[in-house]
Amino acid sequence: MTSEHERMPVGTASPPGAAAAAAGSPGVRGLLARPGFRGLMLANVLSAVGFGTSRFVFVWLIGELTEWNPATAILGILIGLPPLLLSAWAGSLADRLDPRRFGVTTFALSAAGFAATGVLVATDTMTVPLAMVCALVTACAPSMLMPLLQALVPALVPPGQLMQGVAIQNLSMMVSTIAGVFLGGAVIQAFGVAAGFWLVTIAGLLGAAVFAATPLPGQAPARDRRGAIREGARIALGTEPLRSLLGITAVIGLAIATSTLLLPEFARDVLGTESLAASALNVFMSIGMMITSITIATRWTPSRPGLVLTVFSIVPLGGGLIAIGLSRAYLLTGLFGFMWGLAGGVVMTLLRTLTQVNTPPELMGRVMGLAAMAQNGAFPIGALLLVGLVSATSVSTAMVIAGFLCVACTSAIAVHPHVREL
Known part of the structure; x- marks a missing residue:
């Protein structure tokens, strides 16, 4: 895969901070x-809007179809399975297929799946089992799209501005996902549940149109396709610092699963809040992540990104979950959530940047697929773990245990110098 700017080969890349300073980069405006x-x-915005809207609409749909509480947890597991099972394969496809054709096809398939779901809802033929199947099937195309969107960033930005490019992508994804949730709620209230699926369908069609019109790198040179995923996994999991970086990615996935699944129940049962106040806790976290993502994109480029990543992933990542689990005051919980979001923005931006800087260009899609599998695939695995913890203890105790587990895992990775010396 070629581009206007060659991606930095493994072992020869300058630290992102030093590269940006040396390049005298034109900033965010220049990138855009x-x-x-x-x-x-x-395209990233449209994908994230569809992601946020679809999650909300499916949860709302299940709530209208049944009052059986475990149904929502089962829905979460089913939605999390496609990233776990398909991300590595999607990354391999991103390395060898024409990116425009791959992206347009994936967006179109996503739109078709949500359109079919909308028809079932509009004709009153939707049932709980059918909704579960639709949720699983419609999650497949977006799960395959994410490795491609992430793998293309290094091919479209100067090497010295990779960290800025990653920060912009993370920021646009967070803002658009939150906007998708609010759009889904507004559309459902105004026009009904089926309209929520029409909205996601429109986002998919627009995404296909945008991808078709965007100048992208050409198709990668032909190579032997046999064992492509296995070869990428062998290199990524068998070499440092990629192995440690992917390990931190998996820990982030566990932390996200914990906050996503336990925070609403914690707010309701422990803090005694209503749904609006409970949802505001997620907004506090998102605002924190936005602030640090904007800061990294526009003002701050750490000279020792590996050291910063190590410190922020050990202390605030798991420590934030512990603090939230121990809190019994709403405002204090909101403050902890905001601080956790600040740290999360730093960790996710630096982690993506360092992973891509240390990935060979010909493996970029496969490594991004493995990263997506590690982070998003941790959702169903984390859900099963948390169900056991909550059943054996309580919501707040389960959150504290998950926080200590995150601290232990990141500390074990940080014992070795592979990441902190980057």
Whole structure:
């Protein structure tokens, strides 16, 4: 895969902070002036809007179809299975297929799946089992799209601005996902549940149109396709610092699963809040992540990104979950959530940047697929773990235990110098 700027080979890349300083980068405005990157970010926004809307609409649909509480947990596990099972394969496809054709096809398949779901809802033929199947099937295409969107960033930005590019992508994804949740709620209230699926369908069709019009790198040179996933996994999991970086990615997935699944129940049962106040806790976290993502994109480029990543992933990542689990006051919980979001923005931006800087260009899609599998695939695994912890203890205790587990895992990785010396 070629591009306007060659990606930095493994072992020869300058630290992102030093590279950015040396390049005298034109900043965020300069990146967004590049047609390829601008089109990719627009496609990223449409993908994230669809993701946020679909999650909310499916949860709302299940709530209307049944009052059986475990149904929502089962829905979460089913939605989390496609990233776990398909991300590595999608990354392999991203390495060898024409990115435009792959992206357009994936967006179109996503739109078709949500359109079919909307028809079932509109015709009153939807049932709980059918909704579960639709949730599983419609999660497949977006899960395959994410490794491609992430793998294209290094091909569309100058090497010295990779950290800025990653920060912009993370920021656009967070804002759009939150916007998707609110759009889903507004559309359902105004037009009904089926309209929520029409909204996601429109986002998918627009995404396909944007991807078709965006100047992207050409298809990768032909190579032997046999064992492509296995070869990528062998290199990524068998070499440092990629192995440690993917390990931290998996820990982040566990932390996200914990906050996503336990925070609403914690707010309701422990803090005694209503749904609006409970949802506001997620907003506090998201605002924190937005602030640090904007800061990294525009003002702050750490000279020792590996050391910063190590410190922030050990202390605030798991420590934030512990603090929230021990809190019994709403405002204090909101403050802890905001601080956890601040740390999360730093960790996710630096982690993606260092992973891509240390990945060979020909393996970029496969490594991004493995990263997506590690982070998003941790959702169903984390859900099963948390169900056991909550059943054996309580919601707050389970959150504290999960926090200590995150601290232990990241500390075990940090014992070795592979990441902190980057």
